[in-house]
Amino acid sequence: MQRVAKNIGTKNIGIMENPFKFGTVVDSPYFTDRIEELAVVRQALNSRNHLVVISPRRFGKTSLVRKAVTESSRPFIFLNMQQVTSVEDFAAMILKGVFRIHPLERIKHLFNHFRVIPTISSNPMTDSIDISFQPTVQTDLLIEDALGLVEKVSDADCRIVVVLDEFQEVLGLEKNIDKKLRAIMQEQQNVNYVFLGSQESMMTQIFERKRSPFYHFGQLMRLEKIPRPDFFHYITSRLETITSDSDSIACSILEETDCHPYYTQQLSSVVWDRLYYKKEETIKVVTNAISQLVTAHDLDFERLWLTFNKTDRKMLQLLCKGQSPYEQRQIPTSTSFSAIKRLMQAGFVIRTDSYAVEDPIFRHWIKRRME
Ligand SMILES: Nc1ncnc2c1ncn2[C@@H]1O[C@H](COP(=O)(O)OP(=O)(O)OP(=O)(O)O)[C@@H](O)[C@H]1O
Ligand SMILES: [Mg+2]
Structure with a gap:
């Protein structure tokens, strides 16, 4: 169990600061437990295996992996794939990540091997670097060269960690991008990849479906709630x-x-x-x-409620009353089954010991409307 610093929640000036934090990535002092999970991430980083972290939304995947990677003192590139808009962009972000580890000046010569030379401009005022590629090029060469550079500059004794958060988003970048990435990554020796994504998304399919190029590509870790x-x-x-x-x-x-x-x-x-x-x-x-x-949240919930069909609404109401979706007689079992599946995929219903509406506040809102 983690000890909490005595002065948590206090500020020297006498006014206390709210000691709870939600909605953003958390680290100490807002981070608790996850001792075993941190150890699993650490062990994976110290092995030649890649790691896949899956959980329902907002269980703490990003916080956990960010903490473990930062504490490992290993060089890392952390990308949120939701912010990547194209394969060119993906390659550019990877290169930017490389320059954060190794200054451009020192690795400039490695660009001789690039099949498409990127345009790199640096802004000395902000210390930021802009990278762009000509638009009409073959995109697989870009990503192959960019990830190839990561492998080249990575030290076998202190391998670079590449974290791809919300990895499922990669599928939307280009057809067969998963096949191409897998082909590149499987040849690499000096990079540890960590893939993160939520259970409701395509993550499980990407890593657990036999026909998927990433089938069993890394060690799978399912993050649970905090004990x-x-x-x-x-x-x-x-x-x-x-x-x-x-x-x-x-x-x-x-x-x-x-x-x-x-x-x-x-x-x-x-x-x-x-x-x-x-x-x-x-x-x-x-x-x-x-x-x-x-x-x-009344307005948001109202809008959300209107997006559900009648069966889904009924199902949510039943769950809020604490009833099991399959024991009631109002909805046929097959209809209940597909409603639950749909609601789980969309992240509104969660299954731990039993099925439940995921957001406790939404649960209260639904109950209040039934009164
Ligand atoms: N170890 C922890 N201790 C306490 N609170 C935590 C911990 N991990 C996460 N949280 C809480 O959960 C919230 C969500 O964390 P985080 O963004 O890391 O989750 P996520 O699984 O990456 O979410 P998403 O599915 O939205 O990407 C945090 O803002 C924090 O309030
Ligand atoms: Mg996250």
Whole structure:
């Protein structure tokens, strides 16, 4: 279990800062547990194997891998494939990543081997580098040369780590790009690749479907929720400076969020604000925080609700009432099955011990509408 620094949540000037963080990548002091998972990532980086990390949305994939890679002191290139718009762009981003590790001046000579010479301009004011390619070239050469450069500049004793976050997005760049990438990557000796993506996306298909070029390409790691005792300690240690009821509040928070990393931090953050700024009674604070979040997201949920068909709506309502999708008699089993599948793929329903609406705040919104 991770120890929390004593001064967490405090600032020297006397005003405390909210000690919970959600929505962005987190590191200490907002990062808890994941001891075993960090060890798995570390071991993978210290091996010749590549790593694939899959979990439902917002379970902490990016935070985990970023932390492990940064702590490893290995050179790395971290790309979010959602920001890559074309194969040219992909190659340019890889090259930019290489220049962050090795200054352009020192590896300039290696460009002699490039079949398409990129135009590289540096901006001395911002220290940034722009890379572009002529538009009509064969794109596989670009990515082959760019990834080839990573391999060349990588030291066998301190291999470069290339993290491709939201990797499923690569499929949208060009037809057969997965085949081309796999052909390049499988020949490389000095690069560790880490692929991240969410369960609802194509990730499972890319790495687990037999016919996919990336079938079993790396060690697969499925990230779970954060264990309850760790999250409990994380919350109470941050609340006990402002309330004497930290244990019971932490229990109620975790009961609502079921240890989902993002929603737990989100709800805890609102609870903390209400305790600290509003001096609210502890008995009601979690319920009030939920009401606040439901109201804040009302418009988004309303819009979202309108996008579901009638069966999906019915299914979501049943799950919110705590019913099993297959035990009820209102919807035929085959229809229930396809609705659940659809809702899971879209990330609205999650299955751990049983099926549940993923977002606890959306769950409350649905319940409120049924009253
Ligand atoms: N180890 C952790 N300890 C505490 N909170 C965490 C931890 N990891 C993640 N979180 C919480 O979950 C949120 C989402 O984390 P992160 O963005 O790393 O997840 P992700 O799985 O990459 O999400 P996405 O599917 O959106 O890419 C963080 O903002 C934080 O609130
Ligand atoms: Mg992420």
